[in-house]
Amino acid sequence: MNEIYTLKINGTEHQVKDAWVGESLLYVLRERLGLPGAKGACEQGECGSCTVFLDGSAVCSCLVLAASATESDIATVEGLQPDGSLTDVQQAFIDEGAVQCGFCTPGLVMAVHHLLDENPSPSELEVKEALSGNICRCTGYGRIFAAVDKVIADRNK
Amino acid sequence: MSILGTRVVRIEDPRFLKGEGTYIANLEVPGAVHLTFVRSQMAHAKILNIDASEALSMPGIKAVWTSADVDLAPAPPANPMMNKAFTYPFVVTEVARFVGDIVAIVVSDTKTQGVDAAETVIVDYDPLPVVVDIDQAFRNEVLLHPNAGTNVVITFAAEKPDIFADCEVVVDLTIENQRVAPAPMEVRACVAQWDGQRLTQWACSQGAHGARDGIAQALGLEGSQVRVITPDVGGGFGAKSGVYAEEILVGWAARKLGQPVRWTESRTENMLSMGHGRAQRQRTKMGGTKDGKITAYRIELLQDAGAYAKAGAILPYMTRLMAGGVYDIPHVQFESHSVVTNTTPTVAYRGAGRPEATAAIERTIDEFARVCGIDPAEIRKKNFLKPDVFPLTTVMGAKYDSGEYEAALDKALTAAGYTQLREEQQRRRASGDPIQLGIGIASYVETTNPMGSGDYGAVEIKADGGAVIRTGSSSHGQGHHTAWAMLVSEATGIPMDKIEFHFGDTDDVERGGGTGGSRSLQVGGSAVKLATDAVIEKARERVADLLEAAVEDIVIDTVRGAFHVAGSPAPARTWAEIMTGIEVPLEAEVDYVPEGSTFPFGTHVCVVEVDTETGSVAVVRHIACDDAGTIINPLIVDGQVHGGIAQGVAQALLEVVAFDPDGNPITSNFADYGIISAAELPSFERVPMETPTPRNPLGAKGIGEAGTIGATPAVHNAVVDAVSHLGVTHIDMPCTSINVWNAIQIATAK
Numbered sequence A: 001m002n003e004i005y006t007l008k009i010n011g012t013e014h015q016v017k018d019a020w021v022g023e024s025l026l027y028v029l030r031e032r033l034g035l036p037g038a039k040g041a042c043e044q045g046e047c048g049s050c051t052v053f054l055d056g057s058a059v060c061s062c063l064v065l066a067a068s069a070t071e072s073d074i075a076t077v078e079g080l081q082p083d084g085s086l087t088d089v090q091q092a093f094i095d096e097g098a099v100q101c102g103f104c105t106p107g108l109v110m111a112v113h114h115l116l117d118e119n120p121s122p123s124e125l126e127v128k129e130a131l132s133g134n135i136c137r138c139t140g141y142g143r144i145f146a147a148v149d150k151v152i153a154d155r156n157k
Numbered sequence B: 001m002s003i004l005g006t007r008v009v010r011i012e013d014p015r016f017l018k019g020e021g022t023y024i025a026n027l028e029v030p031g032a033v034h035l036t037f038v039r040s041q042m043a044h045a046k047i048l049n050i051d052a053s054e055a056l057s058m059p060g061i062k063a064v065w066t067s068a069d070v071d072l073a074p075a076p077p078a079n080p081m082m083n084k085a086f087t088y089p090f091v092v093t094e095v096a097r098f099v100g101d102i103v104a105i106v107v108s109d110t111k112t113q114g115v116d117a118a119e120t121v122i123v124d125y126d127p128l129p130v131v132v133d134i135d136q137a138f139r140n141e142v143l144l145h146p147n148a149g150t151n152v153v154i155t156f157a158a159e160k161p162d163i164f165a166d167c168e169v170v171v172d173l174t175i176e177n178q179r180v181a182p183a184p185m186e187v188r189a190c191v192a193q194w195d196g197q198r199l200t201q202w203a204c205s206q207g208a209h210g211a212r213d214g215i216a217q218a219l220g221l222e223g224s225q226v227r228v229i230t231p232d233v234g235g236g237f238g239a240k241s242g243v244y245a246e247e248i249l250v251g252w253a254a255r256k257l258g259q260p261v262r263w264t265e266s267r268t269e270n271m272l273s274m275g276h277g278r279a280q281r282q283r284t285k286m287g288g289t290k291d292g293k294i295t296a297y298r299i300e301l302l303q304d305a306g307a308y309a310k311a312g313a314i315l316p317y318m319t320r321l322m323a324g325g326v327y328d329i330p331h332v333q334f335e336s337h338s339v340v341t342n343t344t345p346t347v348a349y350r351g352a353g354r355p356e357a358t359a360a361i362e363r364t365i366d367e368f369a370r371v372c373g374i375d376p377a378e379i380r381k382k383n384f385l386k387p388d389v390f391p392l393t394t395v396m397g398a399k400y401d402s403g404e405y406e407a408a409l410d411k412a413l414t415a416a417g418y419t420q421l422r423e424e425q426q427r428r429r430a431s432g433d434p435i436q437l438g439i440g441i442a443s444y445v446e447t448t449n450p451m452g453s454g455d456y457g458a459v460e461i462k463a464d465g466g467a468v469i470r471t472g473s474s475s476h477g478q479g480h481h482t483a484w485a486m487l488v489s490e491a492t493g494i495p496m497d498k499i500e501f502h503f504g505d506t507d508d509v510e511r512g513g514g515t516g517g518s519r520s521l522q523v524g525g526s527a528v529k530l531a532t533d534a535v536i537e538k539a540r541e542r543v544a545d546l547l548e549a550a551v552e553d554i555v556i557d558t559v560r561g562a563f564h565v566a567g568s569p570a571p572a573r574t575w576a577e578i579m580t581g582i583e584v585p586l587e588a589e590v591d592y593v594p595e596g597s598t599f600p601f602g603t604h605v606c607v608v609e610v611d612t613e614t615g616s617v618a619v620v621r622h623i624a625c626d627d628a629g630t631i632i633n634p635l636i637v638d639g640q641v642h643g644g645i646a647q648g649v650a651q652a653l654l655e656v657v658a659f660d661p662d663g664n665p666i667t668s669n670f671a672d673y674g675i676i677s678a679a680e681l682p683s684f685e686r687v688p689m690e691t692p693t694p695r696n697p698l699g700a701k702g703i704g705e706a707g708t709i710g711a712t713p714a715v716h717n718a719v720v721d722a723v724s725h726l727g728v729t730h731i732d733m734p735c736t737s738i739n740v741w742n743a744i745q746i747a748t749a750k
């Protein structure tokens, strides 16, 4: 059963054609709409590499049926800063050395933005909890915590 | 001021942060068909029949191939020292030997069509007895490769004179260095294209040149007929070294079909069929005097090779080399047998044989300390090799370059506040606190660039005065671009943002050794450093002509990126000016071969809290003093150490790849496998220490694996230490709540 439907992503409407309705949002973003920022590393909701925002909530896009998201506002890493500049979170990742192979990175950037939008001054435990769904195999998370701390400090200045 | 040794942020980060990394799954390849592998669902079985009729009738299915269709000769063992009878068929011919062995290949227009069709392929199995346990395999009752006549792929053994006869104290342990999954976040993937003459393959690999050679050899092509490109690679940790059967089959299919072919595995496929790491059962024995001087140490081990003779089977060679660790032990004995089992083949994983050596001796010395009644820090000091013995050839033949083992231990202990920690531990023990404190120490020496091999580096000056670096080394997260550009910028004065970085394309970079064994900076970086120096020499000659001066008088001003006559800053010629109007390229290439391997060392101290009522363990602090020689970029080094520690902690506490007795994997995704997350880790405390090595021009040793090597035994020892007053003397890794709780129950029931 193939249908045409429309997704609103980063404020722009995208038509999805010839798609099987069982396709995940991750698949549709990457393979059909040319938005490869979200990454697939497990496709079962266990790693967070595919994190996007759905109506302001951080979700694993591999677990969302794209065709069920027609009513939602979807935001991906590509839409964080449409002019190509970096957000404070992205800049903090650079400054604190929080990137290695980069595969988990877009998902983590989304997760950190979400955390700090919801809770501008999270405790150490809250940071850990918020990021515990985003697996990074390279960094050991230490530099990522440092990047989060930096954004918190800068925003609360 | 020199930028070397300073925290320079990474040039490569913005593209990753914006989601613009170019991993293989992101490549657009018009007209590509997809491969899906039908994998054995039985760990050991004869394949009687494969019925693909339904699959072939499904939409988008181009072909289903079995071994009869694949005209590739079986691959020889990974290393020429291994028993040659252990060959590896790319597609199972008669007998499947692990769950995941490839039995058929589906070719489809889209990936989903292939996955759906693969599920309909009916394979008739005739089950054979399954061997999962290595001791059982070693008994050779069931042979996996009957024509080999044994399950032993390779043995390292020596004479066994009794070295313990004079010892006042002797301890022994059986230590399970369990099988773990490398689990890079990017699963394996590749794309191949055949143009009638030549194969171009995009590989998710730690080294394009090694992959090219492996693919060319398997396909019967000349090296020049294969071009391998490694775009961004999402982590490897050793397991993306060399080439896998799947990658060779993708290249083979592209040639057969004359059409682009691609394959991206699923996470489950990755957990099933990408090589696993570690997997040793070690039996150690340590003896010495009552006052704690070690005189004899013996380690006997079985290495689980998995179903075939891959790189994992050779790991004991490294374990052997590093067996004696940081200690001055007159007698060290080693014996290993690598055996095949009906499990996923093992390969190199962060440290590859060296963490296993450290884990064995560091766990054993703690046991020796306990029996002698001596503090673990004290006993290490008593037995360390002293700084004046270097360079040193050890009993095992390792050629240690330099070491300050006691200094590293002291630094780590001071940073940890060791005395206070012990006092706090005493208080909790005395009060019967259910949350007990454990302090674990691990002092290590490891070998980086363990084969002592060299690498290629080239530097070319561009017309605009910028530079291009070509390196045989390969980045998959280590920040090569930044570190190499720092080396070139420092020497030439060319700004970092005008330095291009080329790697991982065999057509663009002549030769290369890739990344593995923590070798990149010390050899790949050194080659680029020397090539830079050579380019500067050539530039001085040109400037001498331009300024009509003697070459000897021309000096470089790295602040301006310009050359002038010594003592008179003007006139000067910038790099761009040197290049103006000259057709001859200004470039230099170097094949740098180091004097030998290097031997980083250090001490990790881990502090854990163990809930004695539930067995649950929390790492409270982890203090690491790692000396990897000269540091070029502390930001990158921090990241390497942190990542290494995380994987080390993960092995000690959480991770294990498990199979049931029938060889069925029971940890085949991130839900079942205890992959470590942010929640389980503290921030790490690094204690600086830098002792340059004389073995390369940078003074650098490797740092990619040290964190893992130091962390696993430190954490493991900390957990045992936390409950040692209850009578616990050893706990098998991973120290999960259930394992710790069981150990407490058994000890306290005695």
Ligand code: FES
Residues within 6 Å of the ligand: A039, A040, A041, A042, A043, A044, A045, A046, A047, A048, A049, A050, A051, A060, A061, A062, A063
């Ligand atoms: S790919 Fe979606 S959670 Fe892993």
Ligand code: FES
Residues within 6 Å of the ligand: A098, A099, A100, A101, A102, A103, A104, A105, A135, A136, A137, A138, A139, B185, B234, B235, B477
């Ligand atoms: S940077 Fe490699 S997985 Fe996070």
